[in-house]
Amino acid sequence: MEKLVGSIIKKEYLIPANDFSIAGEASSNVRKLLTQLGVNPSIIKRTSIAMYEAELNVVIHGNGGTALVDIFEDRVEIFIYDEGPGIEDIELAMKEGYSTAPDRIREMGFGAGMGLSNIKKNADKFKLESEPGKGTKVYITMYLSQDGKT
Amino acid sequence: MKISDIMEILQGDIHACKDKLDLFIDSACGADLMSDVMAFSKENSMLLTGLINPQVIRTAEMMDIQAVVFVRGKKPNSDMCELAEEKGIVLMSTNLPMFTACGLLYKAGISGSGKACG
Ligand SMILES: Nc1ncnc2c1ncn2[C@@H]1O[C@H](COP(=O)(O)OP(=O)(O)O)[C@@H](O)[C@H]1O
Numbered sequence: 001m002e003k004l005v006g007s008i009i010k011k012e013y014l015i016p017a018n019d020f021s022i023a024g025e026a027s028s029n030v031r032k033l034l035t036q037l038g039v040n041p042s043i044i045k046r047t048s049i050a051m052y053e054a055e056l057n058v059v060i061h062g063n064g065g066t067a068l069v070d071i072f073e074d075r076v077e078i079f080i081y082d083e084g085p086g087i088e089d090i091e092l093a094m095k096e097g098y099s100t101a102p103d104r105i106r107e108m109g110f111g112a113g114m115g116l117s118n119i120k121k122n123a124d125k126f127k128l129e130s131e132p133g134k135g136t137k138v139y140i141t142m143y144l145s146q147d148g149k150t
Numbered sequence: 151m152k153i154s155d156i157m158e159i160l161q162g163d164i165h166a167c168k169d170k171l172d173l174f175i176d177s178a179c180g181a182d183l184m185s186d187v188m189a190f191s192k193e194n195s196m197l198l199t200g201l202i203n204p205q206v207i208r209t210a211e212m213m214d215i216q217a218v219v220f221v222r223g224k225k226p227n228s229d230m231c232e233l234a235e236e237k238g239i240v241l242m243s244t245n246l247p248m249f250t251a252c253g254l255l256y257k258a259g260i261s262g263s264g265k266a267c268g
């Protein structure tokens with residue numbers, strides 16, 4: 001049991017590039033932890049959606065990366081970063097329907113260009129930083145205490 | 151409606167979590183695009199899809215979808231069944247096409263909880 005009241009659970013996950021067979025394992029693991037901690041199911045769902053979309057982006061677009069997850073008593077902080085190609089125009093990337101995903105990804109049911117906006121919709125706090133040629137960083141905060149976005 | 155009722159209506163087979171025949175399903179969505187499921191299917195407990203790959207099961211897990219029906223005669227492979235067992239997600243298949251499968255279930259009382267968008 002990983003319940004450490006008043007303390008923090010820290011997790012680090014490596015997200016391999018282009019390995020679709022395990023894409024989502026990090027999100028799945030965090031989901032399990034939150035379930036064990038008795039977090040409200042609708043908060044768990046929003047957390048899962050936000051983290052899974054970010055994890056998929058790292059697999060599909062970012063050449064793999066890392067997820068750092070800190071669970072506090074009142075919130076979860078998720079930091080997902082990669083050293084991939086980065087995003088040239090963040091405003092454009094945030095637009096629903098904009099996607100550079102290749103056909104191979106679309107054939108798997110992804111790449112509709114709704115991931116980033118979906119993260120924004122579900123996260124309590126969301127920040128995207130990217131530098132072309134250097135990589136991309138996604139920060140997600142979810143509050144565990146109350147339901148509903150603040 | 152129970153999984154066993156759904157299998158009868160769809161003339162379907164069950165491939166994973168065969169012990170969950172009594173699991174209750176009240177709402178469903180039909181989609182081939184997992185991006186759509188992630189964005190628009192917040193409250194449904196079952197997914198009907200023509201797409202077949204492990205990511206369908208992972209998407210179902212994230213969305214609290216408890217059962218997946220593969221339409222048009224597609225059958226999950228053993229890796230997919232194993233993953234579904236691990237996640238506790240029921241996998242079924244039917245030879246019916248998407249529209250007919252959804253229509254029969256809708257007529258039998260399963261709702262789609264998705265709202266119109268826009
Ligand atoms: N980690 C990343 N590294 C590089 N580019 C990214 C990353 N995440 C998103 N992008 C860019 O932003 C676009 C939109 O992302 P998203 O909304 O998740 O849609 P999708 O993943 O379906 O393409 C992507 O197509 C890609 O061009």
Ligand SMILES: [Mg+2]
Nearest residue numbers: 053057115116
């Ligand atoms: Mg995406």
